[in-house]
Amino acid sequence: MNQANHSRFPAWSPRALLRNRAFLTVAIVILVWVVAGFAKPGFGSYGHLRYLLELAAVIGLVAIGQTYVVIAGGIDLSVGAIVTVSAVGVPLVALSGDGSGTFAVLIILVAATSIGFLNGLGVAYLRIHPMIMTLAMATFLQGVLILIAGGTAISAQNPLLAWLGNARIIGIPAGVLLWAVVSGAALAVLHATPFGARLYALGANPLASALSGINVQATTMAVYAVSGLAAGLAGVLILGMNGQGYVGIGDPYLLASIAAVVLGGTSILGGSGSYAGTIPGAILLVTITALITVVNASAGWRSILFGSLILLLLLLSGRESQRR
């Protein structure tokens, strides 16, 4: 266990630091921010950076689950749909009435976790490939959502959501604070608990982990449940920031979460990486989007720029190690 930790966190040295993808991603973010701050007045202002962080918080929350799942050797294509379930679900549940809205949020978080758990059930026991299981789940949820919520936007009014969307604690938005707290917990679970170690083992070699006594099924179900919970939390935050939920609100976060994970240096093949890289990955993604919006270009050019930049960043941080 100690040995494994050692290889994951090599002793500090300049070369090791340069090879550390999480650090590289942070460096790229800082570089982009500094360059953009000089090139574009107003970009580097505190208000703007705070706004970027708020946007990154949502992607970051979704990407917690995605990071866990990818490290464990899977992928979750249902996070977008779960974000929508949560953003549309909270107002629906809240209609039945409770004062602060805490109850509604809790119910929805449980529901989101259960959806993730069902994904895990399919992957672990029915042996369905994660991509198919979660894709089918997303298709299923999309249908159910339209049946329940229809095409209209549903607004939510309750104190908890309002606080989450608007409150500033010593100048820091509540959403960013929530992200910071949850990130801390996510990192701790990933790197300092047996569960975290099991995720790496599972992603590196499922057969070997099963033979060494890891309960593969239980771990798989747990990791997808975590992904559901994280996506649900992100949905609640979006609802708070947006004031209303509608079908399709979570769609952009599916690809964003995968991109953040990969930009953060987590191997899409599983078994390596860390949420520490995903955090700057999410910020980087939001920064790119903001920069492209600043450049006054048509929708087509914006899309091309975004894709090209992701490819470029991939070259810096996302390369798979040479196969032997």
Place this chain on the structure above:
Amino acid sequence: MSSMIRTGDDRLYWRVQGERNRGLMGLFAVVAAFLALYAYLFPGLLSVAGVSKFAQSWLPLALVAMAQAILMLTGGISLAIGATVSLGAVIAATTMSGYFGVAGGIVAVSASGLVIGALCGVIAIRLRLPAIIVTLAASFIIGGLALLILPRPGGAIPGWFSDLLAGNTPAALVLVFLVALLWKLYLATPLGLSLYAAGENPVGAYRAGVPVDAARIAAYAISGLLSTLAGLFIAAQTGSGDPVIGQAFTLNSIAAAVLGGVGFLGGRGTMRGAIAGSLLLSVMINVMFFLGFPPVAQYVAQGLIIIGAVALPQLTARFRRRP
């Protein structure tokens, strides 16, 4: 592969084919059952016009299912299929009514598909970047290109060409068979022969002298070609181009390929399976439409059927192993 064996031993060839069909029997049965149900609900299907119309709704899905399957057979995957379909549609709609006419349009669409596919392949294979994320980024670039060419739905396809492909002729059905035949021929070429080997065991294949990288990049190019051709057909069907018309095809192509028994890890599955999978998906959508399901309920049913179709063989296999 098949042609080589055929010259040696006829019986062996059919045994290999039978072996490859065995896992697909369940799928073929389900497809047949759905087709029968569809014909029962809609007797008009059993006429030239009925078959033509159905084949026209099926062809684009069949093409993208093949585009996805050829990549999955080599161990890759593409999230850019939908964007590539859109690009094919807008290129067809803008070039065909222009100076070079229909022939020029077909050449432009095919060339763009091949080039874009090959570029994705080179980036993913040569630079050793994960295919899923390269094609994800590519989908933004390709979608952006489509928007640049045609910012809003428009353009035109010559009427006679639309009638030829999507009129009351079974041209679409002929095209499906033609593409399937071309696939058989491709499998007999050196690159086609390398395809399964490169997917099943890349390292072993490389050591045996198989051009693994070339086979994979060729697969990406062909995948791009099939996707833009699907776009061309959709443009002919609707008579114009739409820069976002292909979006749904990315996920549907994966679903069809997986329903057809094509595995994600490479080397597992057959093209006939993928085509049957796309047929199943297509018939399913038509049947639900005729049963009066709201379009929304189709999503729900589609999700459940995909899970069921993939899980069932796993479950039966486990029960068989544990007598």
